[in-house]
Amino acid sequence: MxxxxxxxxxxxxxxxxxxxxxxxxxxxxxxxxxxxxxxxxxxxxxxxxxxxxxxxxxxxxxxxxxxxxxxxxxxxxxxxxxxxxxxxxxxxxxxxxxxxxxxxxxxxxxxxxxxxxxxxxxxxxxxxxxxxxxxxxxxxxNRATSLTSAEYEALVCIALGMTDHAIAKRLYLTEKAVQSRLKSLYAKLGIPGRGESHESEFNQRCRACYVATRRGLINQSELDDWESKLEEKKQGGPAQV
Amino acid sequence: MxxxxxxxxxxxxxxxxxxxxxxxxxxxxxxxxxxxxxxxxxxxxxxxxxxxxxxxxxxxxxxxxxxxxxxxxxxxxxxxxxxxxxxxxxxxxxxxxxxxxxxxxxxxxxxxxxxxxxxxxxxxxxxxxxxxxxxxxxxxxNRATSLTSAEYEALVCIALGMTDHAIAKRLYLTEKAVQSRLKSLYAKLGIPGRGESHESEFNQRCRACYVATRRGLINQSELDDWESKLEEKKQGGPAQV
DNA sequence: CGCATCTTCGGGGTTTACCCCAGCCAATTG
DNA sequence: CAATTGGCTGGGGTAAACCCCGAAGATGCG
Missing domain, CATH: 3.40.50.2300 (Response regulator)
Incomplete structure (x- = not known):
């Protein structure tokens, strides 16, 4: 052996x-x-x-x-x-x-x-x-909680600190599409919106990063990889996960 | 010995x-x-x-x-x-x-x-x-790059996903004061604002979390500690670092 | 085929985050 | 002492993020 x-x-x-x-x-x-x-x-x-x-x-x-x-x-x-x-x-x-x-x-x-x-x-x-x-x-x-690759892409982007506009440009989408991805992402991560949940006010964007990191959906070294990929003059198109 | x-x-x-x-x-x-x-x-x-x-x-x-x-x-x-x-x-x-x-x-x-x-x-x-x-x-x-405890507090809060308003309530400040802290925080982390840096558009809030984590200013387990402290019915007042 | 899901995209809204400017107070520091 | 720095406050603005609505194409499945 x-x-x-x-x-x-x-x-x-x-x-x-x-x-x-x-x-x-x-x-x-x-x-x-x-x-x-x-x-x-x-x-x-x-x-x-x-x-x-x-x-x-x-x-x-x-x-x-x-x-x-x-x-x-x-x-x-x-x-x-x-x-x-x-x-x-x-x-x-x-x-x-x-x-x-x-x-x-x-x-x-x-x-x-x-x-x-x-x-x-x-x-x-x-x-x-x-x-x-x-x-x-x-x-x-579990379908209800697992992220689609579209949502995952968006997650990585906001975790890197990109704006909706920048994400749209990067993934060849409209800003609306990006916001749509983010909306369903927030829902799956269980992050309350403005109306719901009186006591807890969240900036969903940052909250999503925090929750996702805690769940191990993303981590720093993975993000660093993505960061360097992005700096390679936006080549290769949107990546898959 | x-x-x-x-x-x-x-x-x-x-x-x-x-x-x-x-x-x-x-x-x-x-x-x-x-x-x-x-x-x-x-x-x-x-x-x-x-x-x-x-x-x-x-x-x-x-x-x-x-x-x-x-x-x-x-x-x-x-x-x-x-x-x-x-x-x-x-x-x-x-x-x-x-x-x-x-x-x-x-x-x-x-x-x-x-x-x-x-x-x-x-x-x-x-x-x-x-x-x-x-x-x-x-x-x-180094004075120019090291964070004051005021800035550090603000950093932890945004990393946890709190809004300006929530942070203000939590730290007994006005929203303006919070924004003031954040502004100097962004400056020290070297995060460009809207006007500067043409190519790179950033959501400063999320970007700050990313950069701070990469520099080891904050990390997940520390944040989790803070998170649980916050849930203890806002006792003990603002903490020191 | 119908049905469901995922995704993109539009219009048209509110709120939040960030911007510049200026002033004030307290604590250091030369 | 004056000068500086860090921190809070205010007014008043722009743009980004988030909200609800609906519609349409692509895909896969029973």
Whole structure:
């Protein structure tokens, strides 16, 4: 059995490695990589059965690395490691795992037992999702609360601080369309408008950013990515999530 | 020499403990606690020379724990451990360390050598600040870019999604005063107004939240704290930072 | 096909956020 | 002392954000 560990933090790699050699005795060494690009290259060569991927990494994120690897080697068992229960990542992960592929998703504050459990599950063909993430997954599948990609685009834009006008220009829409997206976004995030809810007055725009961040719909590093994309002279058109 | 380690993550405690027993041989055992309250209680009993404190912990944050401990035992050498280079924390830390007290501030992605170095420095009466934080500190001391507490209050409020009116009510100010605070806040964050900067149109309010978060002036967990404070039926008056 | 959902877009409104200008008071500071 | 700075107040304005209404095209589904 071949195992790969991909994480940019040496400390986390060692922790995981120790955990694995104890619980999965094997004559094969455990291979390590410390960024996404390396991971993809190495995976192509050694074709691991099981691969642990950190999400937050330089060069190429764990999500993108997983995408590349699963495309060529759909049989690979993937276990994502993350510090956050961010919905952004779950959204993305859901899209790239092949319908019958298996994967695990464990938070880094998981107990050692949970990590081993996740690894065993994936190896035997099951999925293992961290308990704390279960409800996040549910929410992404609930029509009433999950965001459409149109709404998500708008969310990202206001979180970056763009005006309606700027968003319209950027996404090739009228301002009305933008406001329409925002309106349904606010509704789904449960943010009261002017009339409703007497006590609580909100600036919906900022409130939406706050709520969305708390729910893990967006996070700072994702936003920074978008920010730099926008600065690339508005190329590539509206992006997909 | 007595050493204490305070961290809610078992993994980080073990890493640090191993590091310390290797580099600081001592007949004394290394004491551990896993939240702020425990840390304070234990510190009172054993009066450690050196204490490592994680910032993000349940019950009582590392900052608050440090405050309590330094008040009773100002001689204690404190080394803060943090995942972030957030300016919020530096602001707070600066206020609670006694003028002649020593402390270290290391990020968790620091190398083993750096941690040992920080520990040695603090033990010998020096401060040790993580390189990545140096410029943050500088910024907090630069009059032109550092926020006053008035501006900071306003920042927190808009980040929570409050309207000018709601902020005014909350802080016992007129709306004009709030807008005045916001205006200078935007200026210090370098956010262009309507007239200036032709290409880039910004919703200053949201943009301020984004920029402030990126600079570590605010972060989600701090905001959540404020949010719950606000829900406590507006007690305690405007808070200080 | 009818039906539902998502999305865009129009007209025509109110409120909020931001703009410029000026003055006043308190606390520092040279 | 005068000078400066930070903070609050006021008047009076513009533009952006949000409100309700309805309509129409695209898509997918039973």
């Amino acid at each position: 071949t195992i790969m560990i991909v994480d940019d933090e040496e400390r986390d790699r060692m922790w995981l490695k120790n955990l694995l050699v104890e619980n999965f005795p094997s004559d094969q060494p455990i291979h390590e990589a410390h960024d996404g690009q390396q991971a993809v290259d190495m995976a192509m060569k050694i074709k691991p059965n099981l691969i642990f991927l950190d999400i937050k990494m330089p060069q190429l994120s764990g999500i993108k690395a997983a995408e590349a690897i699963l495309q060529k080697l759909p049989e690979t068992g993937v276990v994502m490691l993350s510090n956050f229960s961010d919905e952004v990542y779950v959204r993305q992960l859901w899209k790239i795992v092949p319908p019958n592929g298996v994967f695990g998703y464990v938070l880094k504050n998981a107990s050692n037992e949970q990590v081993v459990e996740a690894a065993r599950a994936v190896l035997s063909g099951d999925c293992w999702i961290h308990p704390g993430i279960a409800r996040v997954i549910q929410r992404t599948q | 007595t050493i204490m380690i305070v961290d809610d993550e078992e993994r980080d405690r073990m890493w640090l403990k191993n590091l310390l027993v290797e580099n600081f041989p001592s007949d004394q055992p290394i004491h551990e606690a896993h939240d702020g309250q425990q840390a304070v209680d234990m510190a009172m009993k054993i009066k450690p020379n050196l204490i490592f404190l994680d910032i993000k912990m349940p019950q009582l944050s590392g900052i608050k724990a440090a405050e309590a401990i330094l008040q009773k035992l100002p001689e204690t050498g404190v080394v803060m451990l943090s995942n972030f280079s957030d300016e919020v924390y530096v602001r707070q830390l600066w206020k609670i360390v006694p003028p002649n007290g020593v402390f270290g501030y290391v990020l968790k992605n620091a190398s083993n050598e750096q941690v040992v170095e920080a520990a040695r420095a603090v033990l010998s009466g020096d401060c040790w600040i993580h390189p990545g934080i140096a410029r943050v500190i500088q910024r907090t001391q």
